Amino acid sequence: MSDVPPTVLLTEAEIADRVAEVAARIAPVIDDETAMVCLLTGGIWFAADLTRALGRLGRFVKFDALWLSSYRDERQSYGRCEVRADLQRPVLNRKALIVDDVFDTGLSLSEAARLVRDAGASEVLTAVFARKPWPTDRAIQPDFVAWEAPARFLVGYGMDVAGGMRGLPYIGAMD
Ligand SMILES: O=P(O)(O)OC[C@H]1O[C@H](OP(=O)(O)OP(=O)(O)O)[C@H](O)[C@@H]1O
Ligand code: HPA
Numbered sequence: 266m267s268d269v270p271p272t273v274l275l276t277e278a279e280i281a282d283r284v285a286e287v288a289a290r291i292a293p294v295i296d297d298e299t300a301m302v303c304l305l306t307g308g309i310w311f312a313a314d315l316t317r318a319l320g321r322l323g324r325f326v327k328f329d330a331l332w333l334s335s336y337r338d339e340r341q342s343y344g345r346c347e348v349r350a351d352l353q354r355p356v357l358n359r360k361a362l363i364v365d366d367v368f369d370t371g372l373s374l375s376e377a378a379r380l381v382r383d384a385g386a387s388e389v390l391t392a393v394f395a396r397k398p399w400p401t402d403r404a405i406q407p408d409f410v411a412w413e414a415p416a417r418f419l420v421g422y423g424m425d426v427a428g429g430m431r432g433l434p435y436i437g438a439m440d
Contacts, residue, residue, distance in 0.1 A: 271420050271430070271437025275412060280422055280436065283394070284311070287411040288318035291362065291392060297325050299360045300386070302352065304377055305332040307366035307431065310423035311394040311411075315364060326362065329354050331380065333373050338427040340418055342369065346376040357385035366423035367414070368393040371403030378405055395419060395436065412436075 275283075303312035312328075319326060332350035335343050361381045368374055378389050392409035398416045418440045420426055421433030430437075 271433070271439050273435050273437050274415070274417075274419070275422075275436040277434040280394075280434075281314070283411040284314045284318050285321075287392065287409050288315055288322060291315075291390075291409055292319055292322040292324045294390070295319075295324060295326065295360060295362055297327075299326045299362055300329050300352075300354065300356050301326040302356075302361050302363045302377065302381055303328070303330045304363065304365040304373060305330050305350070307423040307425065308364050310431070311366050312364040315392070327354065329356070331363075331377055333377060335373055335376075340426070342372055344372070346373055348380070352381070352384060355384070356381060358387050360388045361386040361390065363389065363391045365391075365393045366395065367419060368396045368403075368407050368410070370399065371405055374407060375404035394422065395424075 329352050331352055333346050334349055335346045337343055363377050374391055381389050391407045393407045394411045395414040396410045397414045417438035419436055420430040420439050421436045423431050425431045426439055
């Protein structure tokens, strides 16, 4: 791994502002029976902050997780999503809000939405912290985006390089 520190793109305070802002948009369209489905592993940081931001607005979702992997330790999508662990609780006839850290090729989010829809959710909403640009149409677009990111390799706030740097409190670029 390079010794050059990441270039800071979004500070901890700016992340907190964006989480509060997106929570305010999400809160009116969900209820306390909504299953928040956090995509592991990268989604953990945003999902944890989002549950608390929603809680401050009086909205207390049910929490679940889905473990998908498509990048392994690479910087390019492997092009196929591996399901490493399924949902814990039934989402049948319930609204689901899928939460992830970054939307890039769109493969992970579209696969997650398909899995949750196939599990019988009555409605599937999606929220990502960072949306990166992509040159062609993607299979899905998130319903909620906290931050429009540049086309750079991002680290921090859940985003990793070979498992490292997820815990950076800010979002940086490695390129
Ligand atoms: O839009 P995409 O091109 O699918 O990229 C986004 C996905 O890539 C990362 O997951 P990864 O498969 O690296 O697993 P991780 O959550 O363990 O980092 C990230 O957490 C998203 O889920
Ligand atoms: O820019 C990124 N950084 C880390 N993980 C990712 N997964 C998709 N895009 C990215």
